[in-house]
Amino acid sequence: MRVLMIGDVVGSGGRKAVTKLLRDLRSELSIDFVTLQGENLAAGIGLTVDTVAEMTEAGADVITTGNHVWDKREFIDHLDDPYLPVLRPLNYPLGSPGRGATDDSGPIAVINLIGRVWVGEFDSPFAIVDDLLAGGFGQRKPIVVDFHAEATSEKGALAWHLDGRVAAVVGTHTHVPTSDCKVLPDGTGFVTDLGMVGAVDSILGVEVEGSLNRFLTSRRQRMQPVRSGLINFNSVLIDIDPATGLANSVKRVDRQIEV
Numbered sequence: 310m311r312v313l314m315i316g317d318v319v320g321s322g323g324r325k326a327v328t329k330l331l332r333d334l335r336s337e338l339s340i341d342f343v344t345l346q347g348e349n350l351a352a353g354i355g356l357t358v359d360t361v362a363e364m365t366e367a368g369a370d371v372i373t374t375g376n377h378v379w380d381k382r383e384f385i386d387h388l389d390d391p392y393l394p395v396l397r398p399l400n401y402p403l404g405s406p407g408r409g410a411t412d413d414s415g416p417i418a419v420i421n422l423i424g425r426v427w428v429g430e431f432d433s434p435f436a437i438v439d440d441l442l443a444g445g446f447g448q449r450k451p452i453v454v455d456f457h458a459e460a461t462s463e464k465g466a467l468a469w470h471l472d473g474r475v476a477a478v479v480g481t482h483t484h485v486p487t488s489d490c491k492v493l494p495d496g497t498g499f500v501t502d503l504g505m506v507g508a509v510d511s512i513l514g515v516e517v518e519g520s521l522n523r524f525l526t527s528r529r530q531r532m533q534p535v536r537s538g539l540i541n542f543n544s545v546l547i548d549i550d551p552a553t554g555l556a557n558s559v560k561r562v563d564r565q566i567e568v
Contacts, residue, residue: 310416310550318349318505321536334562338546340546346372346455346503355379402432418452450554540566
């Protein structure tokens with residue numbers, strides 16, 4: 310069983326790259342299931358119904374998010390739509406709109422978590438995922454986890470904490486792909502960060518001038534995603550043994566495409 314997990318998709322340029330590449334990748338690599346980190350889909354910040362539909366039509370099965378999930382206010386009510394394959398981090402406070410995990414979207418169960426180091430005040434991702442798994446979530450299905458976090462140590466700690474209990478833990482949020490793909494001793498695949506689907510000539514997918522000015526002036530300003538040009542497509546392919554629900558291998562799948 311093969312799962313492709315795609316890094317943070319940044320704005321229209323990222324969405325165009327996914328649309329151009331994903332169908333062929335699914336065929337080329339015999340992919341059974343696709344997750345996509347979507348919190349930057351709509352102009353680089355948040356999601357909309359239309360951008361979600363664009364990505365599901367391109368071939369994404371589940372869309373995960375992070376700290377920008379609430380940034381398009383008109384989308385918040387849609388998080389409770391049972392037919393919308395979008396997750397928000399599970400460890401937001403009880404009563405938050407939406408859901409943080411799903412085991413009814415195909416052959417793979419997916420959990421979305423957010424880190425606490427340098428990100429924000431959230432419930433413990435370690436405790437909440439323990440409770441979820443203890444309650445029988447994802448029984449008889451491989452489980453993959455998108456951990457949207459800043460600190461590499463926190464991401465690694467969660468992967469080791471879940472080793473042998475889930476098929477994979479992948480980090481997102483930094484938009485920088487890491488080269489540490491591995492399978493931990495008890496069978497959980499891990500990579501510190503998937504990376505992004507965003508412009509090569511950019512700073513984390515946004516225009517250089519806006520990001521640079523923020524450092525030069527110390528003033529917050531709206532940063533615009535790069536909409537065209539050469540785009541990095543960063544993802545990881547996890548090969549899972551269906552008999553055990555654990556990982557056989559974890560490999561980077563990185564491409565570049567003009568949009």
